[in-house]
Amino acid sequence: MKYLALITMLSLLACSDESVDEANNPDGMSNNQTANSNNASNTNNSNNAASNNTNQTNQTNQTNQTNQTNGTNNPTNNVETPCAPLEIPAAAIRVGPEDDWVQAIANAESGETVVLEPGTYPVDSSGVWVRNSGVTVVGGGDSAEEVILDGDYQQSSGGLVNIRGVQDVVLSNFTIRRSRYHAVHVTGSDSGPADGARLHRLRVFDPGEQAIKVNANGNEADYGELACSHVELTAEGREQVMSYAPAGLRCYTGGIDIHRSQGWEIRDNTITGFWCSNEFLSEHAIHVWRGARDTLVERNMLVNNARGIGFGLGQPGSGRTYADNPCGAAAEHYGGLIRNNVIIGDDAALFASPSGMDLGIGLESACEVDVAHNTVASSQAPFSSIEWRFAMTSARVVNNLVTHNLRPRNDATAELLGNVENAELSSFQDFAGHDLHLNDSSLTGVGHELGAELAPTDFDGNPRSDSPNIGAY
Numbered sequence: 195m196k197y198l199a200l201i202t203m204l205s206l207l208a209c210s211d212e213s214v215d216e217a218n219n220p221d222g223m224s225n226n227q228t229a230n231s232n233n234a235s236n237t238n239n240s241n242n243a244a245s246n247n248t249n250q251t252n253q254t255n256q257t258n259q260t261n262q263t264n265g266t267n268n269p270t271n272n273v274e275t276p277c278a279p280l281e282i283p284a285a286a287i288r289v290g291p292e293d294d295w296v297q298a299i300a301n302a303e304s305g306e307t308v309v310l311e312p313g314t315y316p317v318d319s320s321g322v323w324v325r326n327s328g329v330t331v332v333g334g335g336d337s338a339e340e341v342i343l344d345g346d347y348q349q350s351s352g353g354l355v356n357i358r359g360v361q362d363v364v365l366s367n368f369t370i371r372r373s374r375y376h377a378v379h380v381t382g383s384d385s386g387p388a389d390g391a392r393l394h395r396l397r398v399f400d401p402g403e404q405a406i407k408v409n410a411n412g413n414e415a416d417y418g419e420l421a422c423s424h425v426e427l428t429a430e431g432r433e434q435v436m437s438y439a440p441a442g443l444r445c446y447t448g449g450i451d452i453h454r455s456q457g458w459e460i461r462d463n464t465i466t467g468f469w470c471s472n473e474f475l476s477e478h479a480i481h482v483w484r485g486a487r488d489t490l491v492e493r494n495m496l497v498n499n500a501r502g503i504g505f506g507l508g509q510p511g512s513g514r515t516y517a518d519n520p521c522g523a524a525a526e527h528y529g530g531l532i533r534n535n536v537i538i539g540d541d542a543a544l545f546a547s548p549s550g551m552d553l554g555i556g557l558e559s560a561c562e563v564d565v566a567h568n569t570v571a572s573s574q575a576p577f578s579s580i581e582w583r584f585a586m587t588s589a590r591v592v593n594n595l596v597t598h599n600l601r602p603r604n605d606a607t608a609e610l611l612g613n614v615e616n617a618e619l620s621s622f623q624d625f626a627g628h629d630l631h632l633n634d635s636s637l638t639g640v641g642h643e644l645g646a647e648l649a650p651t652d653f654d655g656n657p658r659s660d661s662p663n664i665g666a667y
Contacts, residue, residue, distance in 0.1 A: 302331075319350045332365075345370070392419045402434055415455050420450055445472060445549075451481050461490070464496075469498070478499070490533075491535060500544070500551060592642055594664070612640070632664075
């Protein structure tokens with residue numbers, strides 16, 4: 195009952211959240227741990243021997259192929275969707291910290307590029323606003339570390355950088371730190387959608403709430419991308435996370451939080467450190483919900499987050515619906531693919547916190563989702579390595595490698611093929627160094643052939659055979 199009451203409260207708050215001042219009202223948190231026992235009392239995954247998953251009702255038998263042993267290669271970095279820096283046009287508008295750079299961004303017209311020269315750019319309470327479609331804002335240094343937008347936790351609402359009701363905006367190659375609410379806020383408005391936002395090669399540190407927030411307000415924010423970025427909550431930033439006593443939420447933070455949006459891609463990112471030292475549970479490193487659709491989440495490295503990847507939250511409520519009714523009824527997330535992600539938990543402080551590590555991947559009221567070739571490894575037991583929850587949830591869970599458990603909940607159904615639970619940490623080349631390439635030949639060449647169809651290449655970009663390895667590599 196406590197969990198359901200909290201979900202109801204969040205849904206009400208979420209309705210008020212879709213405005214220019216949405217950051218002032220919590221809509222993204224649910225204490226999934228409320229319905230779970232604390233990690234200290236979890237004994238479901240105490241078996242450390244690797245074992246293939248057993249199938250629950252409505253799940254088909256998994257089949258394993260045999261005898262391919264080429265799964266222990268080192269990274270080759272030949273992913274077809276690269277993280278190369280953007281080319282800066284000769285006619286770009288160049289500004290430095292001493293210039294009126296905020297106004298230069300606001301005045302930039304469609305097709306123009308604003309280059310921020312190396313330096314630190316203080317951001318006041320008003321934040322930074324991209325006012326026109328087709329604008330690119332890019333750091334002019336050799337790396338994102340050379341250009342820093344520092345909010346000093348002063349913003350009065352929304353994001354430190356705001357993309358509202360404008361399309362095809364690109365942000366690339368700079369650092370955003372200490373935003374009072376969101377580092378970047380992408381939202382539709384009554385004047386138009388915020389489609390096509392591209393957030394590329396960013397470094398984001400210590401947001402007061404979710405680092406990247408995407409939501410509707412009159413119009414949607416579809417077909418965006420977060421790629422090749424580093425998003426982190428440090429110990430210092432953890433002390434600044436917003437507190438919402440009326441909602442009982444005192445860990446209102448996360449990596450990227452997407453509402454009601456279609457076709458987003460979240461790829462090739464590192465997201466780390468999203469957990470709180472109090473008794474409250476952080477939102478996910480990657481969370482997509484409230485009627486979102488067709489999200490692709492791939493090749494992300496998620497390290498020491500209370501929750502890794504989430505599609506949906508709770509029962510369907512006031513989320514977005516679609517004319518083609520893809521799942522026959524309202525859902526928290528429609529379709530989508532979660533593949534080739536590496537999720538790691540090994541921070542003793544995370545596990546010692548009251549909420550601990552809740553889950554690696556979670557589906558809640560998410561229909562027709564594919565979860566393929568992910569690796570979830572932790573030094574202690576989470577509540578679930580991968581879980582699927584509520585009757586609206588349907589999924590194919592294929593060739594995933596986890597050190598603990600796969601967990602069905604609340605009448606959800608999934609087809610399980612080729613997964614391995616309870617893998618030893620010795621199965622990996624260097625767990626302590628976060629190198630989760632395989633060190634166990636029994637996991638190579640034995641995956642279900644559907645995995646190669648859903649994820650034709652692995653985390654490193656190497657092609658998979660019809661008898662693929664288990665996990666992301």
